[in-house]
Amino acid sequence: MNNKKIALGLVGLGVAAYLGSVYIVNKDDRNLAARQIAQYSHLDPQSLNFQAMKIMADKGCGYCHTSDSEMPFYSEWPIAKNLMDADIQVGLRHFDINKLYRNLQNQEPVSEVALARIEKVLYDDSMPPKIYQSMHWAAGISKDEKHTLLKWIRESRAERHQDSPVTAERKQRALQPIYTTFEVDAGKAELGKVLYHDTRLSGDDTVSCASCHSLDTGGVDNLVGSVGIDGQVGGINAPTVFNSVYNKLQFWDGRAHDLQAQAGGPPFNPIEMGSHDWAQVIEKLSDDDEIVAMFEYAYQGEMTGDTITHAIAEFEKTLTTPNSRFDQYLMGDKQALNEIEQHGLDLFKQYSCHTCHAGEAMGGETFETMGIKADYFADRSAPITAEDMGRFNVTGQASDKHKFKVPTLRNVELTAPYFHDGQAETLEQAIYDMGKYQVGVEMSDSEVKAIKSFLKTLTGEYKGETLSIKADNVQQANDV
Template sequence: MKPQSWLFTFIGAGAVAYLGTVAYIHHFDKQETQRRLQESQITDPQQRAVETVLYNNGCQYCHSNNANMPFYAKLPIASSLMEKDIHQGQAHFLLDNITDYLNQPQRISAADLAKLESVIQNNEMPIHSFKMVHWGSDLNEQEKATLIDWIHKVRQEYQLPANTSGTSVERFVQPVPQSLPVNPAKVELGNVLYHSTALSGDGTIACASCHSLNTGGVDNLATSTGIKGQKGGINAPTVYNAVFNFAQFWDGRAANLAEQAGGPPLNPVEMGAENWQQIVDNLNKDESLKQAFEKIYPEGFNEKNITDAIAEFEKTLITPNSPFDRYLQGDENALTATQKNGYALFHQYKCDTCHTGTNLGGQSYELMGLKADYFADRNKPLTEADDGRFAQTKNPYDKHRFKVPTLRNVALTAPYFHDANAQDLTQAVEMMLKYQSGVSLSKEQVSDIVDFLHSLTGEYQGKPLTNENIQSSQSTK
């Protein structure tokens, strides 16, 4: 046989093998979709349509923990390639966070909706290598519309702040409302308790010691100083707008503000009280406070009532009317040209898929180092604080995942990250672009993003929020 004949035979055999494999995989995909849909408990037509689109297009193969993989996933070369794709896919986004809660859409995070909408808008999924063997896995226009319509409905019903102008279902970020419903009497008591050193073991530390309202809700230290001069292990997040977070603390160990308020008083490094009875005894020494407290809480001081009052006060620590909020509400002149460009870059590089919602953050746990190994480059020993969400779940998937911090008032809250590794906003932006977005931008572009971040400083009690630490340091230069 002539060499050309061998070549044509080889090419033909390869084509037959490829087409046969593709045909098998197409059949497998259809069967897998049918199996999942038959096992599903979803009955709502719109939710069912969303589920069908996601499974029909094979999203579960790279973005689910419980996917039934096709045969080629076990082949040596294919296995190594797929393992890499699956690892990266799951690091970015878990489909289970959508499909498991289709019939409980209030539990789906703003971040997961933003990520899904972003890849649809940018035609980024599925990746080319997947489409080569999963023919028909591209989303068609009707499928895109099905997903986008559902995303906007969920955002409208569960995620837009109430009684707030400038909201939009088509945007990932939203303005801060002017106020939230609170009990004024509880707020007054909570304010007193928030600033009371009676909650600490030796009467020296208050909540406000590390989260002063005059310093951006933080202490501007790498780690806070607790009782007897002890140093904490992690950077203190701001208390401003914490009410908008889906969980509290970097590792999410508190489900709400009241649970968060109950942690530091008994922490031996932070406030160091022996138990709640010691705190109650300390507070009962103030007869006027005791009487005022019992008018609102007849059973008097206890852990539940103390933390409830502090949480009610913290609901008032919101900062509306930032230049960015005014821009979202229609004031085109609220942002400068560079800030507008910074916002465009912020969206282009998907910063708003994690720093999303009203708080521009606080809606999900994300891996620190999606695009590069942050902890290896940091060149510092790992600590317990670096475990992130893993400290609570013990799930390897959660290693180095942290609750995304808010960007509200971020110009006032340096240093940045859980380990305070970024000293200023320029450094923080450059590091986030490298480790989370996988890009390097020009100095001018980074500067524009920093300018945009400055537009996120809002007002507290009708006045622009300031930080006396920053003011005093600038006055000495």
């Protein structure tokens, strides 16, 4: 009898300790959320942006999905610190919410990827994790809160895509057709086209932008590493130039903030184009009367590094590829995709591919860790290189190691080999590897085939013609 009383007493003490801890934790959560919400006092409290932010603050999303959030009082306790540090590392690998908070605070459009990620976890009820809710009782998302967040997501998309030629309901979805027309100066773009194909931007007049990003081969060179000056081979795969205007940042590691900044990099890379400086390039271009006349027309004769890169960027803004079969499907033609292609689209969404590959370009918005569900680099036979460090090389933040810009999936059937290191030789291999390393599933051959069939419907048109790899370019790639 005494043992039973002791046991009941211990259980009672345990319950009391648990409930007391929950009370203290939730009180601290409310205080931290209130301080975070106060930073958004300039927003209309009736707006969906404010309401969405308040829900995320109340639920403590920032604890695990930011690197600089104010943390609860117990975060420095020995055991709690280790657990929370591990949770933060996992959280940041899956979704860094900092940019979303900045967007809301600055009243800017929220990332397509952020909206897709939040929508997914709302539908599958995977966030906040149940173990987190066991201590943070207020963290669970109510039906009304879910409704508010979904309404915010849909209206955010509809506002962003108000000019899209799709139905009102389609404008609220994660995947959109290419429809944006970018403002371009025709004279500068024409000059940029000439410069893009001009080998005089390289030190020995052998390499142009088009050497690695040919418009006849999907905007790439179909090589693992591009061949530069003196036959040197670079350490990273060339991304496509088509639809690069949609990228939030340029290069795999995002070191260039726009197309113009990107255009100024390769000419002075000793492996790629190997010029010494702009003076060397300008001296050669100045001997060409036609080029001089084009600069006179476009830039009042000003030939500088700034005008050269600006012209190339203007040209690259024209390299969008609309009117793919998938675009036609999104715009209402349900016959544009056959049965297996539609099944591939369903699998694409089932495996959450659209939570990285969202928007018009279906990529280019965020940087993601290569190997979230399995260690890609441990399985790869090649040793780790400086290029493999990805976004870390730019930010120096440990959480950015092995993070790379999510590539556009537009015209993806033409841009093999795949990934930053070019290690996936075929589209089938790329799909299989994405399943294993990013989703955590081993796709069947039939699933890979279906997704590949869908991805091939993303090939669009340039100048009114469907993109393809020209036969002579295929032979050149095979000969290298």
